[in-house]
Amino acid sequence: GEDVEQSLFLSVREGDSSVINCTYTDSSSTYLYWYKQEPGAGLQLLTYIFSNMDMKQDQRLTVLLNKKDKHLSLRIADTQTGDSAIYFCAKPGTGNQFYFGTGTSLTVIP
Amino acid sequence: DAGVIQSPRHEVTEMGQEVTLRCKPISGHNSLFWYRQTMMRGLELLIYFNNNVPIDDSGMPEDRFSAKMPNASFSTLKIQPSEPRDSAVYFCASRTGSLGEKLFFGSGTQLSVL
Numbered sequence: 001g002e003d004v005e006q007s008l009f010l011s012v013r014e015g016d017s018s019v020i021n022c023t024y025t026d027s028s029s030t031y032l033y034w035y036k037q038e039p040g041a042g043l044q045l046l047t048y049i050f051s052n053m054d055m056k057q058d059q060r061l062t063v064l065l066n067k068k069d070k071h072l073s074l075r076i077a078d079t080q081t082g083d084s085a086i087y088f089c090a091k092p093g094t095g096n097q098f099y100f101g102t103g104t105s106l107t108v109i110p
Numbered sequence: 111d112a113g114v115i116q117s118p119r120h121e122v123t124e125m126g127q128e129v130t131l132r133c134k135p136i137s138g139h140n141s142l143f144w145y146r147q148t149m150m151r152g153l154e155l156l157i158y159f160n161n162n163v164p165i166d167d168s169g170m171p172e173d174r175f176s177a178k179m180p181n182a183s184f185s186t187l188k189i190q191p192s193e194p195r196d197s198a199v200y201f202c203a204s205r206t207g208s209l210g211e212k213l214f215f216g217s218g219t220q221l222s223v224l
Contacts, residue, residue, distance in 0.1 A: 033212065033213075035215075041217060042114075042201055042217045042218050043153075043201070043203075043215045044215070045212050048212065088153065090213070096141045096158065096165070096205070096207055097155070097158065097166065098143065098203075098205075098213050100152075100153050102152050102153075103152055
């Protein structure tokens with residue numbers, strides 16, 4: 001199966017930028033996704049990038065994809081306390097399967 | 111669309127009892143997934159269906175777990191008998207089969223087995 005790995009924890013001060021990293025082993029996917037899970041809630045799609053792109057920007061969010069190194073990152077500019085959550089990277093696999101990373105718990109310190 | 115709907119939102123039961131979790135996927139989605147989330151193991155895929163047919167159930171922990179999808183708009187995950195180590199949040203998710211289509215999650219069922 002696919003291995004999708006993330007660091008478990010990240011702590012930043014309010015107003016700073018956050019960078020959440022993800023590495024994967026199988027480069028066959030056409031899309032890669034970032035999901036956000038707030039406390040007590042399900043996972044919500046945050047953003048995604050098509051594999052023929054290197055970067056995608058969406059307001060405060062910037063997704064960077066390095067296909068050579070199989071590395072995906074999510075940058076949150078001007079991080080707010082409402083950004084505190086668990087962030088999962090995800091990629092489709094064979095047979096409609098989805099592979100999720102371990103999740104990175106982001107804590108924003110006021 | 112109301113999104114993926116799961117019920118109940120919370121379930122508290124005693125060890126040995128049967129537990130049934132329910133899911134209604136988004137209309138038109140033909141793939142449905144059951145996940146379990148715990149602090150220790152993170153997000154685990156239990157089973158998924160394509161067009162109501164179970165495709166991969168290798169994540170189902172043991173024979174006490176079973177899942178069905180009798181039609182395109184309903185699925186159940188049953189645990190019988192339940193054990194305290196089954197306590198977790200169980201998520202249902204659905205998507206279309208199209209390339210690049212995203213996975214949409216329900217709000218989850220928080221299961222506590224005492």
